[in-house]
Amino acid sequence: MAIVLRALLAVAAFFAVSVANAQEYKSALVTADTLTVGTSGSAPPFSMTNAAGELEGFDIDVVNLVAKELGLTAQFEKLDFAGLLPGLTAGRFDLIASGVTRTPERLASTDFFVLSPYIVNGAAITRRETDTDIASWKDVCGKTMGAVRGGAFQKVAKEKLPADCVTEAREYPGATELFLDLENRRIDFAAHDFLGPKYLAKSGKLTGAVTLDDLLSTITQSVAVNGKNKPLADAIDAKFAAWRKDGTLQGLADKWFGASIDWSKAE
Structure with missing residues (x-):
């Protein structure tokens, strides 16, 4: 009887802590019971707008899954990538999700x-x-060189390449404008991620272009959370850790990128 009682008390304590943690991150949300998310809608296949004007992509699926697990409703707001981190800092969003590169500065x-x-x-x-x-x-x-304004890839290129290597660089609001200018010969190459253009080419949305297998640097990407809501950051991070192990994130990578991910590099 004593063993059963201890087990019941442990379960009760677990749920009490879970409820307390939930109340902590819920109390700091921009809007009650809502996960307010900033995204570009122009970074395929992370975040993109389909023919019906609806958001879809890897980030959209990830955030909707996060919201479901945390008992919240996801509400997305579209903004040029360059405005996402400033908007997050200003408290406009609870998090941003648009293929955010994990740079040392960030x-x-x-x-x-x-x-x-x-x-x-x-x-x-x-x-x-x-x-x-x-x-x-x-x-x-x-x-x-062309790159998305506010993104990390042009910075990586300028840091890794010899000094004065790139003589001219142009920036764009999103990948759509970037690859359009590549097609129209206004730039010679796009410094961008590897998975996104591969998806575009495979789906027939990027023609007349190739993405080279020569990677200047391996990068990791994630979402960014409002600095005033550490409980929310901790709760989502715990989900990511579990989903890296159980194959949930790999399943979404298969769906959107058609790629097997080397999770040993997820440091």
């Missing part, structure tokens, strides 16, 4: 929490199929 920020990895990716070159003179990162010096 990880060190006291304005927001960048969580543990939900995907492993890389900094890659996407160029026109006909421009075979660009076969690797060693060939981009003197070329015009």
Whole structure:
């Protein structure tokens, strides 16, 4: 009888702690019982807008799953990528989800929490199929580079490449505008992620271009949470840790990227 009683008390204590934690993150939400999410809607297949004007993608699925697990309703707001982190810092969102790269500067920020990895990716070159003179990162010096404004890939390129290698760089609100200018020959190559353009090419949404397998750097990506809601950050991080182990995140990677992820690099 005593053993049964102790077990019942342990279960009760567990649920009491869970309820207390839930109340902590719920009390700091922008809107009660709602997970207010900033996303670009222009970073396929992380966050994109379909023909019906609806948001879909890896991030959208991840956040909807998070909201369901935490007993919240996800509400998405679209904004150019460059405005997402400032909007999060200003308290407009509870979190942002749009393929946020986990850079040292972002990880060190006291304005927001960048969580543990939900995907492993890389900094890659996407160029026109006909421009075979660009076969690797060693060939981009003197070329015009394009990148998404506020993203991390142009910064990675400038840090990793020789000084003064890239003579001209142009920035765009999202991947749609970036790849359109690549097609129209206004830039020579796009410094972007590896998985996104691979998805676009496979789905027929990016034609006349190729993404090279030569990665300048392996990167990890995740969501970022409002700096005033650490309980929410901790709750989502716990979900990510479990989903990396049980295959949930790999299942979403299969769906959106068609790629097997090396989770050993998710550090």
